[in-house]
Amino acid sequence: MRESTIHPAVAALSFDRPVTPAEVNRKSPAEVFATDAARLAADEFAVAVRLPHDHALWSDRRAPWHDTLTVVEAFRQALVLVRYRYLEVAAGTPSGVQQMEFAVGDPAVFRAAPGEPLECVLIMRVTRSPIGDGLLDIAGACTTPRGHGMTFSAGSVVMPRGVYDEIRAYQRSRKRPGDAGPVAAGRATAGPVDPAAVGRRDPRNVVVGRPAEVSGRYPLVVDRTHPSFFDKSYDHVPGTLLLEAARQSVLLAAAEAGPAAVTRCRLSFATFVELDALCECSVTVERGPRSVTGSVGFHQYGERIAEGELELSRLE
Template identity: 55%
Template sequence: MTTDPVAALAFDQLVPPETVNRRSPREVFVTDHARLGADEYAIAVRIAPDHPLWSDQRAPWHDPLALTEAFRQAFVVVRNGYLDVPRGTPSAVQQITLNVPGTDVFRADGATPLQGVVKVRVTQTDDSFDIAGDFVVGSVPAMSLSFSSLLFDRDYYREIREYQRSRRAADLAAAPDAKPVDPGSVGRNDPANVVIGPAVRPDRYPLLVDRTHPSFFDRDYDHIPASLLIEAMRQSALLSAAEAGLRTGEAALTRAELDFGIFVEIDVPAECAVSVAGGPGSMAATLGIDQGGVRVASGTLELTGLNP
């Protein structure tokens, strides 16, 4: 009798934090995993309904953006557990594309976790990896996501970062003395989860980087992690979209195409520039993150109003 490896996946116990390059068990989403084929894998994930970041929503919905972290953890499991990449190997995300076909599966009751299976195909070319797949809840596709990641030799990574930091040293200006925008204006309840300040110029928002944040900086980084950059883009888009009539407390990120260039330094001021188009039910935003006169990340987001 053949057992379906996906059906056999369990959701009752999280893997150890080091399995997904985390420190706190609170930040672990993966519960189980299996190999389906030569380059295909299934990873069970569970996101707690009281997670301090990803469940900090004004509206009663699970946050689709939490799945970017779920996919990242799935890739870490695959590369370390199945592809023999040494743990702790430096890496950088280069591109992310995601699409949410419908939001009903993300309805939340405040007590039930968001859980499902990440099914991915991982292909490798030298030190570059392409990851593509779907997050499925039961039999319902909830998100498709693909991203590319580059892995570095430790010594080479150190050389790159030293060179980049030396080139950016002249840009070390005092960070803006900005307070977070109102949490409700970006769909949050907790001010600690707000990562932008009020606009310094029309539709340009300074990034606020708190290295003590328990989710964004659960492990040591020598740069701003992609998760914080994406959140800054989303919050910037929400603020600008609100001026065009979108109810930001009831809007979800449902589509994204993002590109990441050089590493974004923690100690150099950065801003997110945004322009939006659309109407009250759906907005498209074009964004870029600038640091020291260089565009270090860019892309487009789509925000969709949630029906109560």
Template identity: 55%
Template sequence: MSHDPVAALGFDELVPPQTVNRRSAREVFVTDHARLGAHEFAIAVRIAHDHPLWSDQQAPWHDPVAMVEAFRQAFVVVRHEYLDVRRGTPSAVQQVSLAVPGLGAFRADGTSPLRGVIKVRVTERDGTFDIAGDFLVGREPAMTLSFGSILFPRESYREIRSYQRARRAGDVGAAGDVKPVDPELVGRRDPANVVIGPAVRPDRYPLVVDRSHPSFFDRDYDHIPASLLIEAMRQSALHSAARSGLRTGEAALTRAELDFGIFVEIDVPAECVVAVSGGPDALTASVGIDQAGVRVASGTLELTGLHP
């Protein structure tokens, strides 16, 4: 009988936090991993049903966006455990794409974790890594994802970040305190997980950046992490989509095509601008993150109304 490395993956024990560049075990999703071929890998993941960020939603579903973080962790495992990339090598996400073919695999019962296997293929060229694959729950395809990222030599990263910080900080004043919007307006329960403030102009929302947030800032960052930017895009889209009849507490992000340009500074004001189109059950949102007069991230989201 042939050995199936995917079937042999376990879900019982999480890998040590440092394996996925986390500090807290609460933020670790990877439980096991295996090499399937020269450029193909399988990573088992488990996301707790009561995770303080990724279970904090009104809809009765595991949050598909949690898989962006799970996929990031899978990428960390692959590059360090199998591709001989030195730990601590700076990296940056440049593109993220995801698509959910159906939401059945994400249905939650309130007590069971979301668990499944990420199967990925990796392409490396000139310091960039493209990683693409599928998230499977049992045998059911639940999501397709892809990341494009770049790795930096340490000294190059320090030089780039020093230049960008100096230039951006010189353009505008420091970021002030922004009060978050009501959680219900963006499909959340806990105010601590709201990352946008009231619109400063129609469909333009300032970012709320809480460096003490246990999920977004589980490790040291000298910039706003992509996970917070994606959440700001989603929350901005939900807030604006409510005017089109979308029930924000019963909607899921089912597709995204996102590009990230230069790093987004933590201590400089940033805003998410959004334009939505479509009906009450399915909307498309064009989103962008602006900082100091520069569009630093942009893309398209699709939101689907849920009908349990």
């Protein structure tokens, strides 16, 4: 049987040290997973990443598996790195994800070896969308030493700082203060749920609270000092926090406290989630023999501003 050929540029990728934080829009080196990159074709790229084994957020789990959402963060960093190194987009340029989707083939490839990071290669195709200036279409796959890990796709928009500031000023001007809901010191008034209920150990990594009024709608708990979600300054709730809130909301709605991995996800965003107003995640769940599927929506200012679906599979 003929062995598959590995592109020389992929074989030459280094996992020795992370790239500089600025290249992936981060500040702390501890938050950087990308270690190297190469261009394989005009619109195809390879990025080496190391998934940490001792990260304060992504390793805060009760099961010996690397969190599949860590791979999503690695894809985000890989896209920023590709834009910076190969697409002539300056570091720090504002961007946003309009939709994203991923699927995990076999969660077992992410089983964690004690005390060891997991080295992965992300192969990505990044093309400029024909429907608008600054829009990028991303399609990629994650490969681990144990085999195929994940497929990933997303639509992203990149814009000059001045354009971004104008858009955000317009969006905030249309919000009605009376619809903002209760907020106190940057946090929703509901306190965070028990960490064990959402598969966490550290209370600081809990991002949802118990429903205050409507069953099945979980208020976001937004800590602007969190070292991972807010490693840099944001004028909106970052997407990584929203994805984590969706996961935790599904776990709560399903009363699924055992070890589980997000094995499939689809999310779309109509606008940014503001920091200074209550946001809630609504959930309905369907239970299968070994998985739970949750339909989620994010609600703020009386509007549904994001929606999608997550599948959580039990780990053994």
